[in-house]
Amino acid sequence: MTASSIQPENDVSWRDTVAQSALRLPAIVSLFIWSIVPLLMTIWFSFRRYNLMEPERTGFDGVGNYRYLLSDPSLTSAIGNTVLLVCSVLVITIGLGTLLAVLYDQEFFGRGIARVLVLAPFFIMPTVSALLWKNMMMHPDYGFLAFLMRSVGLKPVDWFAVAPLTSIIIIVSWQWLPFAVLTLLTAVQSLDSERKEAARMDGANAFNIFRYILLPHLERAISATVMIETIFLLGIFAEIYVTTSGGPGFASTNLSFLIYRYALLEYDIGGASVAGLVAIVLANILAFFLMRSFARNLDV
Template identity: 65%
Template sequence: MATTPMESSAAPAVQDAPGGRSRRDVSTAPLVAPSVILLFLWMIVPLAMTLWFSFQYYNLLDPTSGGFAGIENYTYLLTDPSLWTAMGNTLLLVFWVLVITVGLGTLLAVLFDQPFYGRSVARLLAIAPFFVMPTVSALIWKNMLMHPVNGLFAFFARLLGLPPVDFFGSFPLASIVVIVAWQWLPFALLILLTAIQSLDNEQKEAARMDGAGPVSMFFFIILPHLGRAISVVIMIETIFLLSVFAEIYVTTSGGPGLASTNLAFLIYLRALREYDIGGASAGGVIAVVLANIVAVFLVRSIARNIAD
Protein backbone atom coordinates (compact mmCIF):
# COMPACT_ATOMS: atom_id res chain seq x y z
CA MET A 1 0.00 0.00 0.00
CA ALA A 2 1.37 3.42 -0.95
CA THR A 3 2.26 5.80 1.84
CA THR A 4 0.89 9.30 2.00
CA PRO A 5 3.24 12.34 2.02
CA MET A 6 2.43 12.92 5.71
CA GLU A 7 3.39 9.36 6.61
CA SER A 8 6.60 9.52 4.60
CA SER A 9 7.65 12.82 6.26
CA ALA A 10 7.09 11.35 9.70
CA ALA A 11 9.16 8.26 8.95
CA PRO A 12 12.13 7.59 11.29
CA ALA A 13 15.66 8.65 10.35
CA VAL A 14 17.79 6.39 8.18
CA GLN A 15 19.50 3.66 10.18
CA ASP A 16 22.98 4.10 8.73
CA ALA A 17 25.06 4.49 11.87
CA PRO A 18 26.80 1.51 13.55
CA GLY A 19 24.61 -0.37 15.96
CA GLY A 20 21.44 0.64 14.17
CA ARG A 21 21.42 4.22 15.55
CA SER A 22 20.48 7.11 13.31
CA ARG A 23 22.88 9.90 12.51
CA ARG A 24 20.81 12.47 14.33
CA ASP A 25 21.02 10.41 17.54
CA VAL A 26 24.83 10.39 17.60
CA SER A 27 26.14 12.99 20.08
CA THR A 28 29.58 14.61 19.88
CA ALA A 29 29.46 15.86 23.47
CA PRO A 30 31.71 13.05 24.86
CA LEU A 31 34.37 13.96 22.29
CA VAL A 32 34.25 17.70 22.96
CA ALA A 33 33.84 17.48 26.75
CA PRO A 34 37.54 16.86 27.68
CA SER A 35 38.81 19.92 25.78
CA VAL A 36 35.97 22.10 27.10
CA ILE A 37 36.64 20.99 30.69
CA LEU A 38 40.39 21.58 30.30
CA LEU A 39 39.82 25.05 28.84
CA PHE A 40 37.33 25.85 31.60
CA LEU A 41 39.80 24.82 34.33
CA TRP A 42 42.60 26.68 32.54
CA MET A 43 40.64 29.91 32.85
CA ILE A 44 38.68 29.46 36.06
CA VAL A 45 41.36 28.15 38.43
CA PRO A 46 43.79 31.11 38.04
CA LEU A 47 40.90 33.58 38.16
CA ALA A 48 39.49 31.95 41.31
CA MET A 49 42.91 32.03 43.00
CA THR A 50 43.36 35.69 42.05
CA LEU A 51 39.96 36.53 43.52
CA TRP A 52 40.81 34.63 46.70
CA PHE A 53 44.16 36.34 47.22
CA SER A 54 42.64 39.76 46.47
CA PHE A 55 40.60 39.43 49.68
CA GLN A 56 43.56 38.27 51.77
CA TYR A 57 46.51 39.82 53.58
CA TYR A 58 49.39 37.99 51.92
CA ASN A 59 52.97 39.23 51.69
CA LEU A 60 55.80 37.08 50.35
CA LEU A 61 58.22 38.44 52.96
CA ASP A 62 55.97 37.19 55.76
CA PRO A 63 53.54 34.54 54.49
CA THR A 64 52.50 33.58 58.05
CA SER A 65 50.90 36.95 58.84
CA GLY A 66 47.83 36.51 56.69
CA GLY A 67 44.11 36.72 57.13
CA PHE A 68 40.94 37.98 55.59
CA ALA A 69 41.29 41.57 54.37
CA GLY A 70 37.81 42.14 52.98
CA ILE A 71 37.84 44.96 50.45
CA GLU A 72 40.81 46.71 52.03
CA ASN A 73 43.15 45.74 49.18
CA TYR A 74 40.71 47.24 46.68
CA THR A 75 40.17 50.34 48.80
CA TYR A 76 43.89 50.96 49.15
CA LEU A 77 44.49 50.39 45.44
CA LEU A 78 41.60 52.55 44.24
CA THR A 79 42.72 55.44 46.46
CA ASP A 80 46.34 55.12 45.34
CA PRO A 81 47.25 57.78 42.72
CA SER A 82 49.65 55.33 41.05
CA LEU A 83 46.70 53.20 39.89
CA TRP A 84 45.08 56.09 38.03
CA THR A 85 48.44 57.13 36.57
CA ALA A 86 49.00 53.58 35.34
CA MET A 87 45.49 53.36 33.89
CA GLY A 88 45.97 56.68 32.11
CA ASN A 89 49.29 55.49 30.67
CA THR A 90 47.64 52.24 29.58
CA LEU A 91 44.87 54.05 27.70
CA LEU A 92 47.33 56.48 26.11
CA LEU A 93 49.57 53.62 25.03
CA VAL A 94 46.68 51.69 23.48
CA PHE A 95 45.22 54.77 21.78
CA TRP A 96 48.41 56.01 20.13
CA VAL A 97 49.55 52.56 19.05
CA LEU A 98 46.16 52.00 17.41
CA VAL A 99 46.34 55.38 15.68
CA ILE A 100 49.82 54.64 14.29
CA THR A 101 49.25 51.04 13.30
CA VAL A 102 45.81 51.50 11.76
CA GLY A 103 46.63 54.78 10.01
CA LEU A 104 50.07 53.84 8.72
CA GLY A 105 48.98 50.25 8.10
CA THR A 106 46.15 51.43 5.84
CA LEU A 107 48.48 53.63 3.80
CA LEU A 108 51.09 50.88 3.50
CA ALA A 109 48.43 48.35 2.51
CA VAL A 110 47.32 50.62 -0.33
CA LEU A 111 50.96 51.09 -1.37
CA PHE A 112 51.82 47.38 -1.31
CA ASP A 113 48.70 46.58 -3.32
CA GLN A 114 50.16 48.49 -6.25
CA PRO A 115 52.41 46.62 -8.72
CA PHE A 116 56.10 47.60 -8.48
CA TYR A 117 59.47 45.91 -8.83
CA GLY A 118 60.44 43.85 -5.77
CA ARG A 119 56.96 43.95 -4.24
CA SER A 120 57.23 40.43 -2.78
CA VAL A 121 60.52 41.21 -1.05
CA ALA A 122 59.16 44.53 0.24
CA ARG A 123 56.08 42.78 1.67
CA LEU A 124 58.28 40.20 3.41
CA LEU A 125 60.49 42.87 4.96
CA ALA A 126 57.47 44.90 6.08
CA ILE A 127 55.87 41.93 7.83
CA ALA A 128 59.11 40.60 9.39
CA PRO A 129 59.09 42.80 12.59
CA PHE A 130 55.91 41.05 13.77
CA PHE A 131 57.91 37.83 14.27
CA VAL A 132 60.55 39.47 16.47
CA MET A 133 60.10 38.74 20.17
CA PRO A 134 59.08 41.79 22.24
CA THR A 135 62.16 41.53 24.46
CA VAL A 136 64.50 41.41 21.46
CA SER A 137 62.83 44.34 19.71
CA ALA A 138 62.97 46.38 22.92
CA LEU A 139 66.70 45.67 23.27
CA ILE A 140 67.29 46.65 19.62
CA TRP A 141 65.51 49.97 20.05
CA LYS A 142 67.14 50.66 23.41
CA ASN A 143 70.77 49.85 22.60
CA MET A 144 71.06 50.26 18.82
CA LEU A 145 68.63 53.03 17.90
CA MET A 146 67.61 55.20 20.86
CA HIS A 147 70.75 55.03 23.00
CA PRO A 148 71.85 58.64 23.72
CA VAL A 149 75.54 57.81 23.16
CA ASN A 150 75.89 54.78 20.89
CA GLY A 151 72.49 54.78 19.19
CA LEU A 152 71.84 55.38 15.49
CA PHE A 153 69.61 58.37 16.19
CA ALA A 154 72.34 59.97 18.32
CA PHE A 155 74.83 59.42 15.48
CA PHE A 156 72.62 61.26 12.99
CA ALA A 157 71.96 64.02 15.53
CA ARG A 158 75.71 64.61 15.91
CA LEU A 159 76.11 64.66 12.13
CA LEU A 160 73.55 67.47 11.98
CA GLY A 161 75.20 69.33 14.85
CA LEU A 162 72.31 68.64 17.23
CA PRO A 163 72.55 67.35 20.79
CA PRO A 164 71.60 63.67 21.17
CA VAL A 165 68.25 63.00 22.82
CA ASP A 166 67.79 60.65 25.75
CA PHE A 167 64.49 59.26 24.51
CA PHE A 168 63.76 56.97 27.47
CA GLY A 169 64.59 59.70 29.95
CA SER A 170 62.83 62.62 28.24
CA PHE A 171 60.00 60.87 26.34
CA PRO A 172 59.54 57.48 28.05
CA LEU A 173 55.92 56.75 27.16
CA ALA A 174 56.32 58.02 23.59
CA SER A 175 59.35 55.76 23.18
CA ILE A 176 57.33 52.75 24.34
CA VAL A 177 54.56 53.70 21.90
CA VAL A 178 57.06 53.77 19.01
CA ILE A 179 58.50 50.36 19.92
CA VAL A 180 55.11 48.67 20.34
CA ALA A 181 53.72 50.31 17.19
CA TRP A 182 56.74 49.05 15.22
CA GLN A 183 55.92 45.53 16.40
CA TRP A 184 52.19 45.66 15.64
CA LEU A 185 52.29 47.60 12.38
CA PRO A 186 53.02 44.43 10.32
CA PHE A 187 49.95 42.74 11.79
CA ALA A 188 47.69 45.61 10.77
CA LEU A 189 49.37 45.74 7.36
CA LEU A 190 48.82 42.02 6.77
CA ILE A 191 45.13 42.09 7.69
CA LEU A 192 44.38 45.29 5.76
CA LEU A 193 46.36 44.20 2.69
CA THR A 194 44.38 40.96 2.60
CA ALA A 195 41.14 42.95 2.83
CA ILE A 196 42.18 45.28 -0.02
CA GLN A 197 42.99 42.31 -2.24
CA SER A 198 39.45 41.02 -1.75
CA LEU A 199 38.06 44.23 -3.28
CA ASP A 200 36.38 43.61 -6.63
CA ASN A 201 38.57 44.86 -9.49
CA GLU A 202 35.51 45.60 -11.60
CA GLN A 203 34.35 48.10 -9.00
CA LYS A 204 37.70 49.89 -9.10
CA GLU A 205 37.76 49.89 -12.89
CA ALA A 206 34.23 51.33 -13.00
CA ALA A 207 35.28 54.11 -10.63
CA ARG A 208 38.30 54.94 -12.78
CA MET A 209 36.12 55.05 -15.88
CA ASP A 210 33.84 57.52 -14.08
CA GLY A 211 36.83 59.79 -13.51
CA ALA A 212 37.67 58.95 -9.89
CA GLY A 213 41.22 59.91 -8.93
CA PRO A 214 43.48 58.18 -6.38
CA VAL A 215 42.20 60.30 -3.48
CA SER A 216 38.54 59.69 -4.35
CA MET A 217 39.23 55.97 -4.81
CA PHE A 218 40.80 55.80 -1.37
CA PHE A 219 38.11 57.68 0.57
CA PHE A 220 34.98 56.43 -1.22
CA ILE A 221 35.87 52.87 -2.26
CA ILE A 222 38.91 51.46 -0.45
CA LEU A 223 38.34 52.94 3.00
CA PRO A 224 34.65 51.88 3.28
CA HIS A 225 35.67 48.40 2.13
CA LEU A 226 38.29 48.24 4.91
CA GLY A 227 35.76 49.11 7.65
CA ARG A 228 35.31 45.55 8.93
CA ALA A 229 39.02 44.70 8.67
CA ILE A 230 39.95 47.85 10.62
CA SER A 231 37.44 46.90 13.33
CA VAL A 232 39.00 43.45 13.65
CA VAL A 233 42.49 44.93 13.84
CA ILE A 234 41.42 47.35 16.57
CA MET A 235 39.77 44.61 18.63
CA ILE A 236 42.67 42.15 18.46
CA GLU A 237 45.36 44.77 19.06
CA THR A 238 43.50 46.35 21.97
CA ILE A 239 43.22 43.03 23.80
CA PHE A 240 46.98 42.46 23.52
CA LEU A 241 48.05 46.07 24.07
CA LEU A 242 46.33 46.21 27.45
CA SER A 243 48.95 43.75 28.72
CA VAL A 244 52.17 45.25 27.29
CA PHE A 245 54.97 44.40 29.71
CA ALA A 246 58.26 43.26 28.17
CA GLU A 247 58.95 46.51 26.33
CA ILE A 248 58.51 48.54 29.53
CA TYR A 249 60.53 46.13 31.67
CA VAL A 250 63.51 46.09 29.29
CA THR A 251 63.67 49.80 28.47
CA THR A 252 62.36 52.11 31.22
CA SER A 253 61.27 49.83 34.10
CA GLY A 254 58.19 52.02 34.36
CA GLY A 255 60.12 55.22 34.93
CA PRO A 256 61.15 57.88 35.34
CA GLY A 257 58.88 57.64 38.35
CA LEU A 258 55.61 56.29 36.96
CA ALA A 259 55.85 58.06 33.59
CA SER A 260 55.79 54.83 31.58
CA THR A 261 54.10 52.47 34.04
CA ASN A 262 50.98 50.80 32.70
CA LEU A 263 48.52 48.62 34.59
CA ALA A 264 50.33 45.35 33.85
CA PHE A 265 53.66 46.74 35.05
CA LEU A 266 52.04 48.21 38.17
CA ILE A 267 50.74 44.74 39.08
CA TYR A 268 54.27 43.40 38.59
CA LEU A 269 55.65 46.09 40.89
CA ARG A 270 53.15 45.22 43.62
CA ALA A 271 53.75 41.49 43.34
CA LEU A 272 57.50 41.13 42.80
CA ARG A 273 58.95 44.43 43.99
CA GLU A 274 56.75 45.12 47.02
CA TYR A 275 55.84 41.43 47.53
CA ASP A 276 52.22 42.39 48.17
CA ILE A 277 50.32 39.47 46.65
CA GLY A 278 46.98 40.64 48.00
CA GLY A 279 47.30 44.10 46.46
CA ALA A 280 48.67 42.71 43.20
CA SER A 281 45.75 40.26 42.99
CA ALA A 282 43.30 43.13 43.49
CA GLY A 283 45.05 44.96 40.66
CA GLY A 284 44.74 41.84 38.54
CA VAL A 285 41.00 41.70 39.13
CA ILE A 286 40.68 45.36 38.18
CA ALA A 287 42.70 44.67 35.01
CA VAL A 288 40.41 41.75 34.12
CA VAL A 289 37.31 43.91 34.62
CA LEU A 290 38.81 46.70 32.49
CA ALA A 291 39.78 44.26 29.72
CA ASN A 292 36.28 42.72 29.69
CA ILE A 293 34.62 46.14 29.50
CA VAL A 294 36.81 47.07 26.54
CA ALA A 295 36.26 43.66 24.90
CA VAL A 296 32.46 43.86 25.22
CA PHE A 297 32.44 47.35 23.77
CA LEU A 298 34.65 46.34 20.85
CA VAL A 299 32.75 43.12 20.11
CA ARG A 300 29.45 45.00 20.00
CA SER A 301 30.93 47.66 17.74
CA ILE A 302 32.31 45.04 15.36
CA ALA A 303 29.06 43.06 15.37
CA ARG A 304 27.17 46.25 14.51
CA ASN A 305 29.67 46.98 11.73
CA ILE A 306 29.33 43.48 10.27
CA ALA A 307 25.53 43.60 10.49
CA ASP A 308 25.52 46.84 8.53
Protein backbone atom coordinates (compact mmCIF):
# COMPACT_ATOMS: atom_id res chain seq x y z
CA MET A 1 0.00 0.00 0.00
CA THR A 2 2.74 2.44 0.93
CA ALA A 3 4.69 1.54 -2.17
CA SER A 4 1.79 2.34 -4.44
CA SER A 5 1.62 5.93 -3.22
CA ILE A 6 4.97 6.74 -4.80
CA GLN A 7 4.23 4.84 -8.02
CA PRO A 8 3.26 6.88 -11.08
CA GLU A 9 -0.48 7.35 -11.63
CA ASN A 10 -0.87 4.97 -14.59
CA ASP A 11 0.79 2.18 -12.64
CA VAL A 12 -1.85 2.48 -9.92
CA SER A 13 -4.66 2.23 -12.44
CA TRP A 14 -2.91 -0.75 -14.01
CA ARG A 15 -2.85 -2.46 -10.63
CA ASP A 16 -6.52 -1.62 -10.20
CA THR A 17 -7.31 -3.24 -13.52
CA VAL A 18 -5.48 -6.39 -12.49
CA ALA A 19 -7.28 -6.51 -9.15
CA GLN A 20 -10.63 -5.97 -10.79
CA SER A 21 -9.99 -8.61 -13.41
CA ALA A 22 -8.98 -11.03 -10.71
CA LEU A 23 -12.37 -10.47 -9.13
CA ARG A 24 -14.37 -10.79 -12.33
CA LEU A 25 -12.51 -13.35 -14.37
CA PRO A 26 -13.16 -16.59 -12.45
CA ALA A 27 -16.90 -16.30 -13.04
CA ILE A 28 -16.60 -14.94 -16.58
CA VAL A 29 -14.02 -17.48 -17.70
CA SER A 30 -15.91 -20.47 -16.32
CA LEU A 31 -19.13 -19.30 -17.94
CA PHE A 32 -17.26 -18.67 -21.18
CA ILE A 33 -15.81 -22.17 -21.22
CA TRP A 34 -19.19 -23.65 -20.26
CA SER A 35 -20.94 -21.86 -23.09
CA ILE A 36 -18.33 -22.08 -25.85
CA VAL A 37 -16.43 -25.38 -25.62
CA PRO A 38 -19.45 -27.72 -25.73
CA LEU A 39 -20.98 -25.62 -28.52
CA LEU A 40 -17.84 -25.92 -30.64
CA MET A 41 -17.72 -29.66 -29.94
CA THR A 42 -21.35 -30.02 -31.00
CA ILE A 43 -20.57 -28.25 -34.27
CA TRP A 44 -17.50 -30.46 -34.80
CA PHE A 45 -19.38 -33.72 -34.11
CA SER A 46 -22.20 -32.68 -36.40
CA PHE A 47 -19.84 -33.11 -39.37
CA ARG A 48 -18.46 -36.45 -38.22
CA ARG A 49 -19.45 -40.05 -38.56
CA TYR A 50 -19.65 -41.03 -34.92
CA ASN A 51 -21.67 -43.78 -33.29
CA LEU A 52 -20.67 -45.11 -29.89
CA MET A 53 -21.91 -48.56 -30.93
CA GLU A 54 -19.74 -48.68 -34.05
CA PRO A 55 -16.38 -47.30 -32.94
CA GLU A 56 -14.65 -48.46 -36.15
CA ARG A 57 -16.75 -46.14 -38.35
CA THR A 58 -15.19 -42.71 -37.90
CA GLY A 59 -14.13 -39.80 -40.04
CA PHE A 60 -15.39 -36.71 -41.70
CA ASP A 61 -18.91 -37.02 -43.01
CA GLY A 62 -19.48 -33.58 -44.53
CA VAL A 63 -23.13 -32.74 -44.45
CA GLY A 64 -24.13 -36.40 -44.21
CA ASN A 65 -25.64 -36.10 -40.75
CA TYR A 66 -27.47 -32.97 -41.82
CA ARG A 67 -28.89 -34.62 -44.93
CA TYR A 68 -29.93 -37.66 -42.92
CA LEU A 69 -31.51 -35.71 -40.09
CA LEU A 70 -33.18 -32.97 -42.08
CA SER A 71 -34.96 -35.60 -44.18
CA ASP A 72 -36.03 -37.47 -41.03
CA PRO A 73 -39.71 -36.71 -40.45
CA SER A 74 -39.24 -37.10 -36.69
CA LEU A 75 -37.19 -33.88 -36.68
CA THR A 76 -39.96 -31.83 -38.25
CA SER A 77 -42.50 -33.29 -35.86
CA ALA A 78 -40.18 -32.67 -32.89
CA ILE A 79 -39.77 -29.01 -33.89
CA GLY A 80 -43.53 -28.74 -34.30
CA ASN A 81 -44.13 -30.34 -30.90
CA THR A 82 -41.56 -28.07 -29.25
CA VAL A 83 -43.14 -24.92 -30.66
CA LEU A 84 -46.65 -26.12 -29.83
CA LEU A 85 -45.64 -27.04 -26.28
CA VAL A 86 -43.88 -23.73 -25.62
CA CYS A 87 -46.62 -21.57 -27.16
CA SER A 88 -49.57 -23.38 -25.56
CA VAL A 89 -48.02 -23.27 -22.11
CA LEU A 90 -47.14 -19.58 -22.53
CA VAL A 91 -50.68 -18.67 -23.58
CA ILE A 92 -52.29 -20.71 -20.79
CA THR A 93 -49.98 -19.56 -18.00
CA ILE A 94 -49.81 -15.88 -18.95
CA GLY A 95 -53.55 -15.67 -19.69
CA LEU A 96 -54.71 -17.44 -16.54
CA GLY A 97 -51.82 -15.96 -14.58
CA THR A 98 -52.94 -12.40 -15.30
CA LEU A 99 -56.51 -13.16 -14.20
CA LEU A 100 -55.34 -14.94 -11.06
CA ALA A 101 -52.88 -12.16 -10.23
CA VAL A 102 -55.82 -9.75 -10.21
CA LEU A 103 -57.87 -12.19 -8.11
CA TYR A 104 -55.14 -12.68 -5.49
CA ASP A 105 -54.60 -8.92 -5.31
CA GLN A 106 -58.15 -8.55 -3.91
CA GLU A 107 -58.62 -8.61 -0.19
CA PHE A 108 -60.27 -11.72 1.19
CA PHE A 109 -60.24 -13.99 4.22
CA GLY A 110 -57.24 -16.29 4.41
CA ARG A 111 -55.61 -14.77 1.34
CA GLY A 112 -52.10 -15.58 2.57
CA ILE A 113 -52.80 -19.30 2.84
CA ALA A 114 -54.68 -19.39 -0.47
CA ARG A 115 -51.68 -17.81 -2.19
CA VAL A 116 -49.37 -20.36 -0.66
CA LEU A 117 -51.55 -23.17 -2.02
CA VAL A 118 -51.47 -21.65 -5.51
CA LEU A 119 -47.67 -21.43 -5.44
CA ALA A 120 -47.07 -25.00 -4.29
CA PRO A 121 -46.89 -26.70 -7.72
CA PHE A 122 -43.94 -24.56 -8.77
CA PHE A 123 -41.67 -25.95 -6.07
CA ILE A 124 -42.46 -29.58 -6.80
CA MET A 125 -39.67 -31.28 -8.70
CA PRO A 126 -40.56 -32.10 -12.32
CA THR A 127 -40.29 -35.87 -11.94
CA VAL A 128 -42.70 -35.85 -9.00
CA SER A 129 -45.20 -33.62 -10.85
CA ALA A 130 -45.10 -35.87 -13.88
CA LEU A 131 -45.54 -39.11 -11.91
CA LEU A 132 -48.27 -37.58 -9.81
CA TRP A 133 -50.27 -36.57 -12.88
CA LYS A 134 -49.56 -39.78 -14.72
CA ASN A 135 -50.56 -42.17 -11.95
CA MET A 136 -52.91 -40.34 -9.67
CA MET A 137 -54.67 -37.81 -11.87
CA MET A 138 -54.72 -39.06 -15.46
CA HIS A 139 -54.55 -42.82 -15.01
CA PRO A 140 -57.53 -44.39 -16.86
CA ASP A 141 -58.37 -46.71 -13.92
CA TYR A 142 -57.06 -45.20 -10.72
CA GLY A 143 -56.77 -41.54 -11.69
CA PHE A 144 -58.85 -38.88 -10.03
CA LEU A 145 -59.96 -37.50 -13.39
CA ALA A 146 -61.23 -40.96 -14.34
CA PHE A 147 -63.21 -41.03 -11.10
CA LEU A 148 -64.72 -37.63 -11.90
CA MET A 149 -65.69 -38.73 -15.40
CA ARG A 150 -67.19 -42.00 -14.20
CA SER A 151 -69.21 -40.22 -11.55
CA VAL A 152 -70.88 -38.05 -14.19
CA GLY A 153 -71.48 -41.09 -16.36
CA LEU A 154 -68.69 -40.57 -18.90
CA LYS A 155 -66.13 -43.09 -20.05
CA PRO A 156 -62.68 -42.32 -18.60
CA VAL A 157 -60.06 -41.13 -21.07
CA ASP A 158 -56.67 -42.80 -21.41
CA TRP A 159 -54.97 -39.43 -21.54
CA PHE A 160 -51.45 -40.39 -22.53
CA ALA A 161 -52.62 -42.74 -25.31
CA VAL A 162 -55.27 -40.46 -26.80
CA ALA A 163 -53.75 -37.02 -26.33
CA PRO A 164 -50.11 -37.40 -25.25
CA LEU A 165 -48.91 -33.90 -26.12
CA THR A 166 -52.01 -32.26 -24.67
CA SER A 167 -51.50 -34.20 -21.44
CA ILE A 168 -47.92 -32.96 -21.22
CA ILE A 169 -49.09 -29.40 -21.94
CA ILE A 170 -51.54 -29.72 -19.03
CA ILE A 171 -48.84 -30.96 -16.65
CA VAL A 172 -46.31 -28.31 -17.65
CA SER A 173 -48.92 -25.54 -17.47
CA TRP A 174 -49.79 -26.70 -13.97
CA GLN A 175 -46.14 -26.41 -13.00
CA TRP A 176 -45.59 -22.97 -14.53
CA LEU A 177 -48.90 -21.24 -13.76
CA PRO A 178 -47.78 -20.44 -10.19
CA PHE A 179 -44.65 -18.74 -11.48
CA ALA A 180 -46.72 -16.51 -13.80
CA VAL A 181 -49.15 -15.73 -10.95
CA LEU A 182 -46.26 -14.90 -8.63
CA THR A 183 -44.43 -12.52 -11.00
CA LEU A 184 -47.60 -10.87 -12.27
CA LEU A 185 -49.00 -10.52 -8.76
CA THR A 186 -45.79 -8.83 -7.67
CA ALA A 187 -46.20 -6.43 -10.58
CA VAL A 188 -49.92 -5.83 -9.90
CA GLN A 189 -49.11 -4.93 -6.30
CA SER A 190 -46.59 -2.33 -7.41
CA LEU A 191 -49.31 -0.38 -9.23
CA ASP A 192 -50.25 2.50 -6.97
CA SER A 193 -53.90 2.44 -5.99
CA GLU A 194 -54.27 6.18 -6.50
CA ARG A 195 -54.17 5.76 -10.25
CA LYS A 196 -56.89 3.13 -10.11
CA GLU A 197 -58.90 5.32 -7.75
CA ALA A 198 -58.53 8.35 -10.02
CA ALA A 199 -59.69 6.33 -13.02
CA ARG A 200 -62.67 5.03 -11.06
CA MET A 201 -63.57 8.62 -10.12
CA ASP A 202 -63.51 9.48 -13.80
CA GLY A 203 -66.10 6.79 -14.36
CA ALA A 204 -63.90 3.99 -15.72
CA ASN A 205 -65.39 0.52 -15.13
CA ALA A 206 -63.44 -2.52 -13.98
CA PHE A 207 -62.78 -3.70 -17.53
CA ASN A 208 -61.41 -0.34 -18.62
CA ILE A 209 -59.12 -0.15 -15.60
CA PHE A 210 -57.85 -3.64 -16.41
CA ARG A 211 -57.40 -2.88 -20.10
CA TYR A 212 -55.96 0.66 -20.01
CA ILE A 213 -54.18 0.88 -16.67
CA LEU A 214 -53.29 -2.59 -15.46
CA LEU A 215 -52.25 -4.31 -18.71
CA PRO A 216 -49.83 -1.54 -19.79
CA HIS A 217 -48.39 -1.57 -16.29
CA LEU A 218 -47.86 -5.35 -16.53
CA GLU A 219 -46.06 -5.19 -19.87
CA ARG A 220 -42.59 -5.40 -18.38
CA ALA A 221 -43.47 -8.24 -16.01
CA ILE A 222 -45.15 -10.15 -18.84
CA SER A 223 -42.12 -9.79 -21.10
CA ALA A 224 -39.85 -11.05 -18.31
CA THR A 225 -42.17 -13.98 -17.56
CA VAL A 226 -42.37 -14.94 -21.24
CA MET A 227 -38.60 -14.91 -21.50
CA ILE A 228 -37.90 -16.98 -18.41
CA GLU A 229 -40.64 -19.49 -19.16
CA THR A 230 -39.41 -19.85 -22.74
CA ILE A 231 -35.90 -20.66 -21.51
CA PHE A 232 -37.21 -23.47 -19.33
CA LEU A 233 -40.00 -24.68 -21.64
CA LEU A 234 -37.64 -25.19 -24.59
CA GLY A 235 -35.79 -27.69 -22.43
CA ILE A 236 -38.77 -29.66 -21.09
CA PHE A 237 -37.49 -33.20 -20.68
CA ALA A 238 -38.24 -34.91 -17.37
CA GLU A 239 -42.02 -34.64 -17.81
CA ILE A 240 -41.81 -36.50 -21.13
CA TYR A 241 -39.20 -38.98 -19.88
CA VAL A 242 -41.41 -40.05 -17.00
CA THR A 243 -44.81 -40.08 -18.72
CA THR A 244 -44.84 -40.97 -22.42
CA SER A 245 -41.16 -41.50 -23.30
CA GLY A 246 -41.93 -39.37 -26.34
CA GLY A 247 -44.61 -41.70 -27.66
CA PRO A 248 -46.79 -43.13 -28.98
CA GLY A 249 -44.43 -43.04 -31.94
CA PHE A 250 -43.06 -39.53 -31.93
CA ALA A 251 -46.36 -37.91 -30.92
CA SER A 252 -44.98 -36.30 -27.78
CA THR A 253 -41.28 -36.07 -28.66
CA ASN A 254 -39.91 -32.55 -28.48
CA LEU A 255 -36.40 -31.53 -29.53
CA SER A 256 -34.91 -32.27 -26.11
CA PHE A 257 -36.31 -35.75 -26.09
CA LEU A 258 -35.36 -36.38 -29.73
CA ILE A 259 -31.74 -35.51 -28.98
CA TYR A 260 -31.81 -37.78 -25.95
CA ARG A 261 -33.17 -40.56 -28.16
CA TYR A 262 -30.42 -40.08 -30.74
CA ALA A 263 -27.58 -39.66 -28.26
CA LEU A 264 -28.22 -41.96 -25.33
CA LEU A 265 -30.63 -44.54 -26.79
CA GLU A 266 -29.17 -44.92 -30.29
CA TYR A 267 -25.67 -43.66 -29.50
CA ASP A 268 -25.68 -41.65 -32.75
CA ILE A 269 -23.46 -38.75 -31.68
CA GLY A 270 -23.37 -37.15 -35.14
CA GLY A 271 -27.14 -37.13 -35.50
CA ALA A 272 -27.71 -35.94 -31.95
CA SER A 273 -25.27 -33.09 -32.55
CA VAL A 274 -27.17 -31.88 -35.61
CA ALA A 275 -30.43 -32.00 -33.64
CA GLY A 276 -28.66 -30.16 -30.82
CA LEU A 277 -27.66 -27.41 -33.26
CA VAL A 278 -31.26 -27.17 -34.47
CA ALA A 279 -32.34 -26.68 -30.83
CA ILE A 280 -29.67 -24.02 -30.32
CA VAL A 281 -30.64 -22.17 -33.51
CA LEU A 282 -34.32 -22.28 -32.55
CA ALA A 283 -33.52 -20.97 -29.06
CA ASN A 284 -31.40 -18.21 -30.52
CA ILE A 285 -34.09 -17.05 -32.92
CA LEU A 286 -36.47 -16.77 -29.98
CA ALA A 287 -33.77 -15.28 -27.75
CA PHE A 288 -33.02 -12.58 -30.30
CA PHE A 289 -36.54 -11.18 -30.10
CA LEU A 290 -37.03 -11.81 -26.39
CA MET A 291 -33.70 -10.34 -25.31
CA ARG A 292 -34.28 -7.19 -27.37
CA SER A 293 -37.54 -6.37 -25.65
CA PHE A 294 -36.20 -7.54 -22.28
CA ALA A 295 -32.95 -5.53 -22.42
CA ARG A 296 -34.90 -2.37 -23.19
CA ASN A 297 -36.84 -2.84 -19.94
CA LEU A 298 -33.78 -3.46 -17.85
CA ASP A 299 -32.14 -0.97 -15.56
CA VAL A 300 -28.53 -2.07 -15.51
